[in-house]
Amino acid sequence: MFEMKNEQQSILIVDDMPKNIQILGNILYREGFKLSYAQSGEEALELIQMNPYDLILLDIMMPQMNGYDVCERIRGKESTREIPIIFLTAKTDKESIVKGLCLGAQDYITKPFSSEELIQRVKTHLLIRSQKEQLKNVNKTLEKKVEERTNQLRIANEQLKSLEKAKSEFLSIISHELRTPLNGIMGLTDLLKNSIQSKENREYINYLKEASERLARFSETAILITTLKSEQYKFNFTSQKIKYLIENIFESYEERFREKNITLEIGAYEDDLQINIDFDLIKTCLENLLNNALKFSPKGSRVRIDIDQKKEFTNIGISDEGPGFNRQAMNNMFEYFSNAETSHFEGIGLSLAATKLIMDAHQGKIHIENNESAGARVCLRFPN
16 A cells, blocks of 8 residues: 655745744644644745645635635646645635636545545645656657667567568569570470470479479469559459450460379359459469369369459369378468468469469459368359
8 A cells, every 4th residue: 555755745835824824834843744834825826936835725815816716826836736735714615626626636624624624635635746747757658668669569560571672682683583594494395395205204394394493383472462562463354354464364264284193174254344454463373273183183183263343353173183182281371381281282372372362462362272072172263
């Protein structure tokens, strides 16, 4: 519990009657308070400007400047606004008491008063003042700590931004450096494939080509993510027929699916369906999803593209019959790099992260779920 030491508390007694000052002084002196006296309002204001009082006992009925005027002057200055004021008054009418409280006094004591009442009221208001000062100091300490923490967070945020920028730049440089030699490797594999007769060696060349294409896709996806994250990509939104988008994709992948003995199906949809998209970006999304489905779908299985248009949105979904995603992979689905075991395809941290960024730019959504029987379904949802 807070213990108040009276000798540390200074009180100003303001009364034009010396006898009243003597009575008040004797009572409060025995309690150990530090006392000052003034016999007029003007004298009281002078003392208040020179001394930091903890409480003022103020008589209302004084000549020239009454207690109301003194109280108003005290409350009008920032430096004295918080000093507790207790009015001493012989007036017991409600209007006089309310007027004093409205002017900013904390309390009033009517004359004649008892010593016990005076002491308890004085101690109560001094205690309240001390606790308010303690609360102010606590608030100042907290504000300082909050300011320090805010500065620390600001610095940490700037460092994170710097690291993010450095990571993006590094990823972009690595991706650009990979692309040139990879293009050369893929060109050479095509030449070698046409000149080599051995079936076994041709299989090796096919594997080399697949690996090179994977690296090339990784490089292109990394550059795309860097461009989107740095807001350097120039979007080209146009109204496109879904039919043209799907046919373009189908022509590119039909032969590759056939070579792996996987059926690529397209569900029925209306030919005139249109969505507002950046064609190249959405084509990239669908290519990423088909590449993953192709890589992990077993021979003899099916991959299906479905289009479903509602009043408020249009869905483009790709379903496969592969192993699907485990729970840990679902929790880390859109992270750039994840240590999670995906159980579906490698590169999940980039291809799906890029797809998420692209769908965000289209104010759309990406939804992934495992099918009840086998495989997974990835759905791209576009607002109409």
